[in-house]
Amino acid sequence: MKTNQSKIEKLISELCPNGVESLELGEVLDYEQPTKYIVSSTEYNDSHKTPVLTAGQGFILGYTNEDDGLYKASKDRPVIIFDDFTTSFHWVDFEFKVKSSAMKMLRPKRNIEIDFRFIYFAMKCINYTPKDHARHWISQYSKFKIPIPSLAIQKEIVKILNSFTELEAELEAELEAELEARKKQYEHYRSKLLTFDDMGGVQQVEISEICQISRGRVMSKDYLKTNMGEYPVYSSQTADNGVFGRINTYDYDGEYITWTTDGAYAGSIFYRNGKFSITNVCGLLKVKVDYINIKFLSYILSTVVNKYVSSGMGNPKIMSNVMARVKVSIPPLKEQERIVSILDKFDALVNDISIGLPAELKARRKQYEYYRNKLLTFKEYVK
DSSP, rough: HHHHHHHHHHHHHHHHOOOOEEEEHHHHHEEEGGGGGOOOOOOTTTSSSEEOSSSOOOEEEEEEOOSOOOOOOSSSEEEEEETTTTEEEEEEOOOOSSSSEEEEEEETTTTTTTOOOHHHHHTTTOOOOSSSSSOOOTTGGOOOOOOOOHHHHHHEEEEEEEEHHHHHHHHHHHHEEEEEEEEHHHHHHHHHHOOTTTTTEEEEEEHHHHHEEEBBBOHHHHHHHEEEEEEEOOSSOOGGGGEEEEOOOOOOEEEEEEEBSTTTTOOEEEEEEEEEEEEETEEEEEEETTTOHHHHHHHHHHHGGGGGOBBBGGGGGGOOHHHHHHHEEOOOOHHHHHHHHHHHHHHHHHHHTHHHHHHHHHOOOOOOOHHHHHHHHBBBBOO
């Protein structure tokens, strides 16, 4: 890394002795609306060949057999897809279709001498978190400035960051494979702990016998914006533990189980403890008997609930009336508590970002970001 930096420093002293000019992203990139590339059907199948992309966290949502209206990106003609609401973005160098119109397709302007990959890396250094639900490219993001050194310097930095990215990807693949193996080991052990074929004193009960069942309320993004505060609102996604937003009040306080009622994550089970609210695509369970450990119930529900989820004609569902009929095995309370103690430790080891392999993955990413930001920091141009 030291040798590479010295080479770049030499180029900068030769080609940019007075510093490096900065330009707005909108001055170096053109955008295109994705309307003509939107997929007609969301009935995806892994046997199809064309990926359907989102600029958000999911990236590849599935595969379609539609072959018209493709965005024909390639290694020689890549594109950046930009989520207009979240400002997340991805580098794409293969043909694809998109899920929705809530994005921009970014390409370099023809009249400017830049390395497109350099622009992509420079965008990664922009520290911006949207505060409202609005389109951000035109109003805000395109106005951010990035340094534009000489083309020779851009290409040298891209060469370094590409090699660093490849190395990081290899290391992450190894760590993620090990993490996936740990998760499978955990799921296997959890399944064994929650199987009670040979144990006496185990009863089968329906959820309606042991829980009060209710559902969340409708909360629009405007409502969240108007009532912004510290208490989490959980919704249908699984990212960030399902947090949809935060408001200045709460509907529940204490230990509960919530589940996702509709959509791609229908049947996802969450143990909650604290002050929170849920939207109308979530259900809520409150234990009403004293022989149930609620944490135990959340663990065992997560292993059985999927078989109760209906396909819902492309929109998976598990509504309150179905959840009420879900059957679970309930051993004696002391055995529940023993199982919870064991599974909590396993869960922390596998999933807690501050423990074990997830922490190592996070550290790798931070190290990469540090070097990238250092390479893309220049002395400001002085005339």
